[in-house]
Amino acid sequence: MNVKIRRVSIIFIRNIFSKYHHRYYTKCKFKLVEQFYASRWEEEKKSDGTKWTFLEHKGPVFAPPYEPLPPNIKFYYNGKEMKLSQDAEEVATFYARMLDHDYTTKPMFNSNFFSDWREVMTDAERAKIVDLSKCNFKEMHAYFLQKSEERKAMTKEEKQKIKEKNEEIQKEYGFCTIDGHKEKIGNFKIEPPGLFRGRGEHPKMGKLKKRVMPEDILINCSKKSKIPQPPPGHKWKEVRHDPNVTWLASWMENIQGQIKYVMLNPSSKLKGEKDWQKYETARKLAQSIDKIRAEYREDWKSKEMRIRQRAVALYFIDKLALRAGNEKDEDQADTVGCCSLRVEHISLHEQKDGKEYVVVFDFLGKDSIRYYNEVPVEKRVFKNLQLFMEGKSPTDDLFDRLNTTIMNKHLNELMEGLTAKVFRTYNASWTLQQQLDKLTNPDDTEAEKILSYNRANRAVAILCNHQRSVPKTHAKSMENLKAKIESKKEAIAEAEQAVKDAKHEAKHGSVREKVVYEKKKKTLDRLRDQLTKLEVQATDKEENKEIALGTSKLNYLDPRISVAWCKKNNVPIEKIYNKTQRDKFRWAIDMAGPDYVF
Numbered sequence: 108m109n110v111k112i113r114r115v116s117i118i119f120i121r122n123i124f125s126k127y128h129h130r131y132y133t134k135c136k137f138k139l140v141e142q143f144y145a146s147r148w149e150e151e152k153k154s155d156g157t158k159w160t161f162l163e164h165k166g167p168v169f170a171p172p173y174e175p176l177p178p179n180i181k182f183y184y185n186g187k188e189m190k191l192s193q194d195a196e197e198v199a200t201f202y203a204r205m206l207d208h209d210y211t212t213k214p215m216f217n218s219n220f221f222s223d224w225r226e227v228m229t230d231a232e233r234a235k236i237v238d239l240s241k242c243n244f245k246e247m248h249a250y251f252l253q254k255s256e257e258r259k260a261m262t263k264e265e266k267q268k269i270k271e272k273n274e275e276i277q278k279e280y281g282f283c284t285i286d287g288h289k290e291k292i293g294n295f296k297i298e299p300p301g302l303f304r305g306r307g308e309h310p311k312m313g314k315l316k317k318r319v320m321p322e323d324i325l326i327n328c329s330k331k332s333k334i335p336q337p338p339p340g341h342k343w344k345e346v347r348h349d350p351n352v353t354w355l356a357s358w359m360e361n362i363q364g365q366i367k368y369v370m371l372n373p374s375s376k377l378k379g380e381k382d383w384q385k386y387e388t389a390r391k392l393a394q395s396i397d398k399i400r401a402e403y404r405e406d407w408k409s410k411e412m413r414i415r416q417r418a419v420a421l422y423f424i425d426k427l428a429l430r431a432g433n434e435k436d437e438d439q440a441d442t443v444g445c446c447s448l449r450v451e452h453i454s455l456h457e458q459k460d461g462k463e464y465v466v467v468f469d470f471l472g473k474d475s476i477r478y479y480n481e482v483p484v485e486k487r488v489f490k491n492l493q494l495f496m497e498g499k500s501p502t503d504d505l506f507d508r509l510n511t512t513i514m515n516k517h518l519n520e521l522m523e524g525l526t527a528k529v530f531r532t533y534n535a536s537w538t539l540q541q542q543l544d545k546l547t548n549p550d551d552t553e554a555e556k557i558l559s560y561n562r563a564n565r566a567v568a569i570l571c572n573h574q575r576s577v578p579k580t581h582a583k584s585m586e587n588l589k590a591k592i593e594s595k596k597e598a599i600a601e602a603e604q605a606v607k608d609a610k611h612e613a614k615h616g617s618v619r620e621k622v623v624y625e626k627k628k629k630t631l632d633r634l635r636d637q638l639t640k641l642e643v644q645a646t647d648k649e650e651n652k653e654i655a656l657g658t659s660k661l662n663y664l665d666p667r668i669s670v671a672w673c674k675k676n677n678v679p680i681e682k683i684y685n686k687t688q689r690d691k692f693r694w695a696i697d698m699a700g701p702d703y704v705f
Contacts, residue, residue, distance in 0.1 A: 140678065157350040160375060162328050162661075164283035164292065167334030167356050168276060170299035170318065171220065173197045183243035184236055198315060201302045203247035210304060210312065219313035220302060222410045223585050225371050227315070283355060283371070284332075290371035290531020299426045303362045311362055311654060323358040374690035383694055386665040388524045389532040390705060395522050396533070400524050402521070407487045413508050415509035419491050420506050422444050424514075427482065427571050428534045430473060431511045431527035442471045445527070451501035455492055464489040478572050535567045535663035540705045543672050552636070554643040556676050560683060561647050564656045564664070571663060573655045581652050586613045588645045595638045602631040666692040667699035675701035 175196065181188050184197060191199060202211065202220055210216045218246060221239045228236065236242065261269075280295045300318040302310055328334060330348045337343050344358075356369040363432035371378055392399075406418030423429050423445050431443015443452065450528075452470040459465040462483045472478040484492075495505055518525040540564035578584075606627045613624035660669075667685075670692070673680045682693060 125231070154501060158353050159285050159350050161332065162283065162285050162350070162355070164328060164333035164355050165280045166326060166337070167324065168280050168296045169338065170297055171313070175249065176200070176250065178633065180246050180368060182247065185238075185241040187241075187277045189235070192229050192232060195224070195229070195232050195626070197300075199242075199244065200247055200251070200654050201300070201315075202630050203423045204246035204251050204301065204392045206244055206248040210302075213308075213312065216302075216313035219311060220315070221315075223315035280583050285371075285377070288376065290375045290377075293372045294368045295369055297358075298371075305475070307471060309475060316360055317361045317377060319360075325357045327352065327355055327412075328358070338566055353381075372690075373687075374693060378691070379694040382666075382692075384668070385532065386536070388529055390537055391666065392522060392525060392533045393530055393705070395535065396425075399521055401577075407491055413513075415491055416495060416506040416509045417514065419488055419495070420509055420514065421517075422484075425478065425534070427468075429527070430531070431514055436539070439535050442475055444472065444511075445513050446506055446509050448505040450496050450499045450503050450505055453492065453496075453505065455489060455491075455496075466492065472572055475569060476572060480572075508525055532665075532701050533569060533664050535571055536665040536668060538567050538570055539563050539664050543668070547672070547676060549676065551612065552639060553678055553682070554640045556678050557682055558643045558647050560669075560672065560678075561651065561656065564660060565650065565658045567664060568654045568656055571657045571659050577652045582650075585645065585648065588641065588648065592638065592645065595634060595641060599631065599634045602627065602634050606631050661688065661691070665705050666695035666704050667703045670695050670699040671701055671703035672700070 173193065175193060182191055182196070183189065202224070205211050217239055225233050225236070239627055281292050282289050297318070297319045301307075301316050302317050303314045305312045320362075321337040322344055324337075324343050326335055326343050326346045327349055328346070329350070334346055335343075354368040354370055357366055360367050373382075403418040403421045406414050407422075409415050409418065411452070424431065430444035432447035443449070448468075448470065452468060454467045454469075456465040456467065457463065459467075459481065464484050464486055466477055466482050466484050466489070468480045468482065471477055492505075495507075499507075501504075515526060518527070518529075545561065546559040546563055548559070551559065606624070609624040609627045611618070613621040669679060669683050672678070672685055680689065680696060689696065
């Protein structure tokens with residue numbers, strides 16, 4: 108088919124589908140719609156690996172230059188006023204802003220900050236400022252608190268001016284042209300300098316995140332496009348024309364040496380295709396999982412230690428949704444995954460709490476989040492672990508014949524494109540599908556169905572170890588909810604009495620009194636619905652206080668499961684996904700019908 112005609116046909120069909128999607132729900136089989144979208148993406152996907160033929164954009168937006176403090180805001184060292192050079196003052200303000208934060212009480216944070224701060228000082232400042240405890244940042248801190256209060260107290264008009272200014276920047280820099288389409292860019296603003304925080308007890312907390320300059324930036328665009336102009340007096344590190352990648356700009360951050368990217372917005376077509384392919388790979392695993400499980404179970408008996416270790420590790424990646432794990436340098440947080448577990452990270456119990464063959468995992472996972480889990484395992488797995496630990500010290504590798512490279516090579520041999528993350532995606536999506544089928548009652552109210560959805564999502568978050576600290580506002584928030592519930596109960600008691608009185612009057616009364624009775628009954632029903640919603644909300648909030656639902660919802664759960672559940676149970680999609688998420692998962696909303704099953 109002629110490419111232009113095909114594109115027109117696609118646009119036409121999509122517009123028809125969008126316009127009449129409610130009618131489609133009842134008159135069409137969604138399987139056909141799913142096949143249509145799938146074939147469309149497969150057709151338009153370039154077979155040579157290129158992602159685009161034309162890409163044009165304006166480049167990133169840099170952080171504004173440093174504004175020196177007003178002359179009346181002083182810094183003191185050892186009780187005496189001291190004027191700092193501009194570079195030293197800027198870094199000092201990063202610390203001053205955080206003066207009331209827990210981080211500034213941590214020795215590692217303070218040591219790293221002070222070391223990096225001294226590097227930007229002049230020789231004279233470095234000779235004088237030798238002890239952080241003698242530095243007084245209090246006036247700086249008070250100044251930033253005041254500025255924060257001023258921002259909060261801004262008038263509507265002032266806030267509107269800032270909003271309009273940001274919208275202008277968004278219009279100019281927040282979009283690119285890719286193969287004739289205008290696409291939204293995700294993070295087009297480069298993060299300003301500051302102090303690195305890290306998760307948990309990160310060894311680099313407090314270090315200086317340096318200002319990113321145009322000379323640090325690699326620009327990617329097509330040869331025939333208008334090349335983005337760097338700020339006056341600057342030049343780009345490099346301009347590339349690589350159609351095999353989807354990033355628009357990149358640079359290396361100075362803390363961990365990681366490459367950062369300016370990417371397309373999650374709602375873009377290329378991102379949608381990548382998402383779709385990711386979940387299709389996970390569905391492909393669903394078709395091969397039984398064979399893979401049978402194979403690794405057989406490998407538990409292998410005569411080769413490396414194969415046994417690989418098979419037991421794969422069992423944990425599958426059963427517990429563990430990450431594969433990478434080796435860490437000395438200056439990185441001591442976090443581990445499955446392949447990098449050490450002997451000290453597990454303990455074996457032949458009997459524990461009435462269960463046989465229990466493995467207790469206790470280690471720091473990604474982002475220094477503690478992973479603690481007591482897992483009953485099969486006897487052969489348990490015996491293999493005993494063998495792996497034999498004669499080793501606590502700091503020795505549990506799987507000393509295995510690393511992530513070996514594991515990933517093996518996974519790809521089992522199934523093309525298979526990685527540990529695909530296992531997480533598969534198990535997360537499979538768990539959500541099973542939990543939704545189990546927990547959803549078609550006769551429940553909308554609020555009760557949403558609670559069931561969140562409980563299913565929580566089961567996935569627990570599987571993937573997506574924890575969070577209890578929010579500081581949780582207790583106050585629960586207190587406010589309980590007060591609303593009590594107030595609603597009082598209103599219901601009053602309404603019940605009013606209905607009782609009206610019913611008595613209406614029994615032998617006029618038409619008007621009967622109308623009053625019906626009206627009061629409706630009011631009572633509405634109040635009872637409101638109470639149910641509040642009670643469900645309180646239950647949901649309490650159950651969710653230590654679990655982060657967002658990560659799994661955005662990264663590991665096939666969105667078509669959620670979309671199908673919404674359509675099947677008459678729950679508005681906006682109750683599950685906010686606007687940004689709906690934009691990201693537009694492909695799934697268009698594609699999935701009420702009968703979709705992962």
